[in-house]
Amino acid sequence: MRRREGRLRDGGSGPAVSGVLIVGAGLAAVRTTEQLRRNGFDGPITVVGAEDHPPYDRPPLSKQMLRGEIHDVALKPAEFYGQHQITLRLGVPALGIDAAAHTVALADGETLGYDQLVIATGLVPQRIAAFEDLDGSYVLRSLDDCAALRSHAASARRAVVIGAGFIGCEVAASLRGLGVQVVLVEPQAAPLAGVLGDQAGALIARLHRDEGVDVRTGVTVDAVAGGEAVESVTLSDGSVIEADLVVVGIGSRPATEWLRSSGIDVADGVVCDAVGRTSAPDVWAIGDVACWRAADGAQVRVEHWSNVAEQAKILVAAMLDLDSAPSPGVPYFWSDQYDVKIQCLGHPRAGDTVHLVEDDCRRFVAYYERDGVLVAVVAAGVPEKIRTARAGIAAGVAISEVLQPA
Known part of the structure; x- marks a missing residue:
């Protein structure tokens, strides 16, 4: 240095x-x-x-x-x-x-x-101006945001979560765990579609629907109604959702x-x-x-x-001008939703070819292929598949080497 x-x-x-x-x-x-x-x-x-x-x-x-x-x-x-x-x-x-x-x-x-x-x-966090001055509307980025949202959720009956990225999906799952009715609104075709693609996103939507979440995709928020507090949200398809709690999770x-x-x-x-x-x-x-x-x-x-x-x-x-520096590893991230840990290893893209190799209607494993090479694995509730895939992704192995014969 x-x-x-x-x-x-x-x-x-x-x-x-x-x-x-x-x-x-x-x-x-x-x-x-x-x-x-x-x-x-x-x-x-x-x-x-x-x-x-x-x-x-x-x-x-x-x-x-x-x-x-x-x-x-x-x-x-x-x-x-x-x-x-x-x-x-x-x-x-x-x-x-x-x-x-x-x-x-x-x-x-x-x-x-x-x-x-x-x-x-x-x-x-990105915000929606129409919600800024209404009680019952939150973003979740800070410890203080969490404390305020948790306090409101204790008495909330019906929530609208806007945005089905990682934060939106996790908040939806947590609110359901607290007994709140949840409508999850996402403009893309499926939750997390921009990160994991439509196919894996559809499986995550299925998980939320199985837990009682009303998942609305392909729609946006047109308007919000309320005096001092949120009362309802109108979507771009004309539907009106009554709500006493709104969480905006549209990215950062x-x-x-x-x-x-x-x-x-x-x-x-x-x-x-x-x-x-x-x-x-x-x-x-x-x-x-x-x-x-x-x-x-x-x-x-x-x-x-x-x-x-x-x-x-x-x-x-x-x-510090050290003689040796570590090389970047294979990217890894996870998301806990209900009792399922969704883990991702590698660099998935929405346009990758997705091979769904396991699916029991709740837990699943998907391999992501790009130019014939394994580039990522997404596993929901199957952690051993993530552990065994790291070396293959790092080495850029052919997808044919990891797929089981039909």
Whole structure:
């Protein structure tokens, strides 16, 4: 790591002590701090977060946390940060970067200096303006969002979940578990069709319908009715759904607005090379906000929990100029819906040829083929199929080698 002289405040007008500054206080920040300390970096580390909460795990928010089964999603115990000499600056958003001066401006008026800066600001949920001022309408991204939604769900009778991506499907499943009637609305042909394709999406729709969810696909929301609170939602097919709870899960965008005047390249996230280095000197990006260059030259942004740990190893190895850096592994993600864990290994695309090799009307296994090669496996409730497929996907084996003879 190229070291710069630590800059101290000069009469109260200069930036604070330099070191590694991480903007964003989530999983990506924690994994980066772990790798820095594990690899011998002993300089100052400061983590800046817009929320008041210490870094916490987001996946449980739409599942166990929403259902009230767990109440603590902290990624690390409080003493971890003191033991590893990591300073948390919470409840204070970053407003901008001066890349030439190596400083970050905070919303409380302070300016922090850095030797190396890691952007880890994650995502911002997309919203529907018509719902913004109505009680009973929620997005789910933060711990506070989850607490508010859980409180409302305790007395709700009928919910409309708009968007059948991972968050929408998981929220629908959790609300059904709480006894709420749910209508799941998705403009595509099936839930998760944009990620897993129509065929696997139809199987996920079947799972939800078997659990009593009213799945409406190929429709959008036209209007919402209500005085101060949500009363009904009108769909593009003219149907009107009574509801006292609406959850908007129509996706998220990278949290990059604060970088507009920084000069850092941004296009569907912060543009990075293959190790997380941005267009600005000594500035890196990791996690959901980061668009890394893949082996084929494409810029890829991956929004999966397991991806962050691998990126942290690669980024820190490059930052510290270590002799060897790990290679990216096979992407993996999962989604818990009801009693079924839906797991995906590899890079599925909606246009892939899908081979459904197992299906018992609830659990299934699908192989994804592209140009004659196995590129992904999606397994719902059949974890052993994921474990055995990793080597084949990594090696790019022919689909004929993994399909059983008819």
